[in-house]
Amino acid sequence: MSTSSGSMPERPGRFQRPSLPMLFSAVAFAGVVVWSFDGVDLSLSTFAEGLPQMGRVLGEMVPPDFSRAGSIGGKLLETFQMAVAGTVLAVLLSLPIAVFAARGQSPHPLLYHLSRAVVTFCRTVPDLIWAIFFVVTVGLGPFAGVLALMMEAIGFCGRFFAEAIEEVEEGPQEGLRAVGASRMGIVVCTVLPAALPSMVASSLFALEKAVRSSVVLGLVGAGGIGVELTTAMDMYEYQTASAIILAIFAMIMVVERLSAMVRARIM
């Protein structure tokens, strides 16, 4: 092969020399990692000492005991219902919050910052803390769990809905602004249809997350299969516990597969 000019341009090196700030950041990051490992008493010897005990507990879990399948199935359904109810409520509440929290759509800067703060707060507080709060305020049972799941999902959906809204193409919005449409008309007719696939995907992720979270909420009395699991573990019924864990695994896998299929169709 011949080139039009005789000399080849100089080839760039395979690796770029890191800049001073980049080098400093890498060293700082490594320092934080070492500091964190040191701070939590990470010990390989302690782990090795615990291995026989782990083996014993795992051995006692086999074979799983499905003699209480009816009770486990009922609680599993309750867990799924809690997840669905909590997610749906969160999606409905997140829609207006996300519009206010989206740059370019929020009618007022104060509303923008307030909505962002609400979303961040919901996300910051862990689901178990929400569950304890609602168990104390509305009592034991699945309703407290639904409210806890809803609060956590608002933090998740509110953020991702707002980002989806911010990424919507400007052209169609300009098109409707030019016909004299109201702010509400523009949001409903152009922004939401364009953001819909992303919002549905986020909602399905929220549902998956809620199904996983709802298992844990039973630990503090907020309903669901977690109550059964805690009871079995407390009574040293490890075979029943393993049956419950397998049932939870099956439910989460089914929900994740279905969610992935729906997402693949709409995206």
Place this chain on the structure above:
Amino acid sequence: MSAQVMNDPGTVHELGSVRHGRGEQPPAVRVEGLRKCYPGETRYCLRDVDCEVRTGERVVLLGSNGSGKSTLLRCLVRLIDCNGGSIQLFGEDVLTCPSAGLRDLRASTGFVFQKHNLVARLSVLTNVLHGAQSRCGGPQSWFQAWAPNWLRDEAMECLTRVGMQDFADRRADRLSGGQSQRVAIARSLMQRPRLMLADEPAASLDPASGEEVMSLLTTLMREEGTTVLFSSHDVDHARRYADRMIGLRDGGVVCQGPVTGVSEDDLSALYGQVA
């Protein structure tokens, strides 16, 4: 030609039309001393623009890319804010009118964009219904499922006029560029506009589709008696579809007058060389 040639865009010049006195119909568009500078830029992309479009005229804004045509059209209905000057549409001051008045002004002014700006995931019929948003108010023109029959019939009539009646149920993102532009024209027809603005409506289309769209737009507007102001960099389109031209270069008006009299000198003033 009778077009006034002004090679220095910064110079103050007389308008091509006379001022209208008491009892006379105000011009469809009157722009005086319009200036626009985008945030973060030092160069003005519109510099003391003066121009006028009389009711019923078909006027082309002619100029090369970056001459300020799109910016001027967007300023007319305040899709973007300008930095100074005045704009009147049918005698109403655009820059000082409150938001409700601005929505009314926009409602009576059709706007066809270069890239049609339809809502991709919605049906063709729903996109056309959106043209009635300001006139009807409320959610009845938001989606075809909610729209009353009389409004749906009106939208179908607009689609029929642009030859797209068989595509009413199709999603807008399944249309070709020319078909999309026809739907955009139908959406503007739903507004029952007194003035039609079109920002290079044929620029993103192949030549045959571009001709169809330009011909359709100008024919329909002539039937309606609607004033048309469109932008183009195509001299041939300007000569065939407009009565008068306003030449823009570097954000200033350099010539204006009947398209029949456009000379090589005018084109040199516009493009820097004969187009």
